[in-house]
Amino acid sequence: RIAYVNGSYLPHGSAAVHIEDRGYQFADGVYEVCEVTGGRLVDETRHLNRLERSLNELKIASPMSRGALSVVLRETVRRNRVREGLVYMQVTRGVARRDHAFPKPGTPPALVITAKSVDMSKGDANAAKGVKVITLPDNRWERVDIKSVGLLPNCLAKQAAREAGAYEAWLVDKDGFVTEGSSTNAWIVTKDGVLVTRYADNGILKGITRTTLFDLCAREGVRIEERQFSVAEAQEARECFLTSATTIVMPIVAIDGRPVGNGAPGSIATDLRSKFHEVAE
Numbered sequence: 001r002i003a004y005v006n007g008s009y010l011p012h013g014s015a016a017v018h019i020e021d022r023g024y025q026f027a028d029g030v031y032e033v034c035e036v037t038g039g040r041l042v043d044e045t046r047h048l049n050r051l052e053r054s055l056n057e058l059k060i061a062s063p064m065s066r067g068a069l070s071v072v073l074r075e076t077v078r079r080n081r082v083r084e085g086l087v088y089m090q091v092t093r094g095v096a097r098r099d100h101a102f103p104k105p106g107t108p109p110a111l112v113i114t115a116k117s118v119d120m121s122k123g124d125a126n127a128a129k130g131v132k133v134i135t136l137p138d139n140r141w142e143r144v145d146i147k148s149v150g151l152l153p154n155c156l157a158k159q160a161a162r163e164a165g166a167y168e169a170w171l172v173d174k175d176g177f178v179t180e181g182s183s184t185n186a187w188i189v190t191k192d193g194v195l196v197t198r199y200a201d202n203g204i205l206k207g208i209t210r211t212t213l214f215d216l217c218a219r220e221g222v223r224i225e226e227r228q229f230s231v232a233e234a235q236e237a238r239e240c241f242l243t244s245a246t247t248i249v250m251p252i253v254a255i256d257g258r259p260v261g262n263g264a265p266g267s268i269a270t271d272l273r274s275k276f277h278e279v280a281e
């Protein structure tokens with residue numbers, strides 16, 4: 001495998017960043033994960049728009065123009081011979097002697113890009129069975145709309161899910177409403193067949209898969225409500241599912257050990273999963 005690191009394509013095993021990189025010391029950086037199908041990046045424009053927004057919110061300089069970044073992304077996919085898989089890109093505020101305040105203007109941001117092949121049949125197998133989630137308190141900071149590499153609460157939540165034999169942890173705010181998963185957006189389907197997902201303010205990451213699913217639902221005539229929902233409402237829902245670039249649409253069959261619907265993957269989630277790539281660009 002080949003990784004792109006600050007202007008060079010290097011063997012993945014020996015690619016490295018400096019010990020005083022601010023991403024390493026302070027989690028002072030942002031990232032994107034983008035699906036690859038047929039050798040193409042899915043929803044590249046939306047991912048690059050969100051990367052730009054995350055960088056702007058944190059006042060990190062862009063490492064290169066959008067056009068140049070697009071070329072490097074494609075080249076990294078090509079050099080790794082990825083047809084179906086994922087691309088990871090990360091930008092940090094760069095290398096500087098440790099000091100919490102920003103380094104002096106002109107310090108170049110650090111850019112790393114990797115690409116890997118993923119066997120998509122594993123996701124399809126999970127989707128055919130449906131996955132389980134647990135719920136945990138959402139103890140993250142109040143700017144999770146920024147796709148920052150500071151993911152410790154997310155890692156702890158995902159690990160707790162693993163240890164409970166679940167696929168994902170749904171995070172619950174202090175008022176009892178589900179915000180999102182540790183690395184996915186959260187959805188339910190009401191008895192009337194209306195999709196419900198939390199509105200995207202600073203309390204969730206506005207997923208690209210979420211946005212593209214809005215497009216698909218508009219095409220299919222499926223109604224969506226953007227509002228909060230509680231764990232109890234989710235457990236009583238007709239269906240539940242989660243979305244992300246890595247999972248697409250993944251049906252949920254149990255929440256905290258209580259079956260959702262009839263305990264099998266929902267037909268609406270399954271249908272949307274099968275059609276997703278018809279609208280993704």
Ligand code: PDD
Nearest residue numbers: 033182183184185205207208209244245
């Ligand atoms: N995670 N919410 C959180 C907290 C996420 O980390 C992600 C993505 C999403 C879904 O966003 P999108 O549809 O753009 O992938 C929601 C990526 C996949 C990750 O961290 O690996």
